[in-house]
Amino acid sequence: MSISSLARTSPSNLTSSFRPAILVAAAVVACSATSAMASIIGTSGAATLIARPANAQLNVLQSNTQAFVWNEAQGVTLTSPVVFNASAPGTYLSASSFVTGNLPTGTLANSHYISFDTVGGSSQVANGTVTFNANIIGVIAWNRPGSRDLDGSDAQFGLGTLFTINNDRRGVFDVDAGTAVPQDDSFTISADRRTLTFSLQVSSPYDQIRVVTAIPSPSAAALLGLGGLLAARRRR
Numbered sequence: 001m002s003i004s005s006l007a008r009t010s011p012s013n014l015t016s017s018f019r020p021a022i023l024v025a026a027a028v029v030a031c032s033a034t035s036a037m038a039s040i041i042g043t044s045g046a047a048t049l050i051a052r053p054a055n056a057q058l059n060v061l062q063s064n065t066q067a068f069v070w071n072e073a074q075g076v077t078l079t080s081p082v083v084f085n086a087s088a089p090g091t092y093l094s095a096s097s098f099v100t101g102n103l104p105t106g107t108l109a110n111s112h113y114i115s116f117d118t119v120g121g122s123s124q125v126a127n128g129t130v131t132f133n134a135n136i137i138g139v140i141a142w143n144r145p146g147s148r149d150l151d152g153s154d155a156q157f158g159l160g161t162l163f164t165i166n167n168d169r170r171g172v173f174d175v176d177a178g179t180a181v182p183q184d185d186s187f188t189i190s191a192d193r194r195t196l197t198f199s200l201q202v203s204s205p206y207d208q209i210r211v212v213t214a215i216p217s218p219s220a221a222a223l224l225g226l227g228g229l230l231a232a233r234r235r236r
């Protein structure tokens with residue numbers, strides 16, 4: 001019996017002896033989901049993993065040396081399309097390199113956030129990498145008038161954290177305003193889609209990027225556990 005068919009089976013249709021097995025199976029799946037969703041599995045350089053903050057508005061989470069990264073929405077099913085600015089492997093050096101698309105309604109996803117907000121007005125650079133346990137399916141890094149893509153993704157991915165909205169400098173490529181000439185920021189989606197490498201330059205105010213990943217498949221351990229449980233049921 002598959003996990004999905006377990007979920008579809010009404011409890012009233014189950015024998016009393018099978019109900020405990022269902023409960024344990026549900027617990028196994030729930031544990032698997034919890035571990036699978038904390039999906040930043042590595043950082044390097046200036047990338048510093050923190051718990052999801054309550055407030056990531058301008059001039060709140062500040063550092064001249066660290067770009068803070070965190071897991072935000074977990075296991076979200078999109079109820080409306082979300083615009084992304086990049087999804088294919090490659091290096092993005094300006095807004096003219098964006099290949100904008102939509103994550104369609106019904107997409108199941110996790111999201112993660114990168115914020116580099118400096119203390120002073122002097123120019124600072126943060127270089128780092130963030131590695132995930134599932135493929136990157138969208139990078140949202142633009143917030144210009146008419147294309148407030150970060151603002152537009154907050155409702156489905158950013159709940160629980162305050163952000164500054166309607167700010168042209170949220171996002172990246174804010175100095176050159178998206179011209180073809182790379183001046184300040186860049187990011188790269190790795191060939192295996194598991195790592196985002198960033199170089200962010202901030203004088204004022206800040207740079208922010210949202211990274212959306214697919215949901216990892218259930219872990220082998222969880223499947224083994226479920227298989228063993230069903231085998232035990234058959235032996236009764």
Ligand SMILES: [Ca+2]
Nearest residue numbers: 059117118119
């Ligand atoms: Ca600041």
Ligand SMILES: [Ca+2]
Nearest residue numbers: 184185201207
């Ligand atoms: Ca910048």
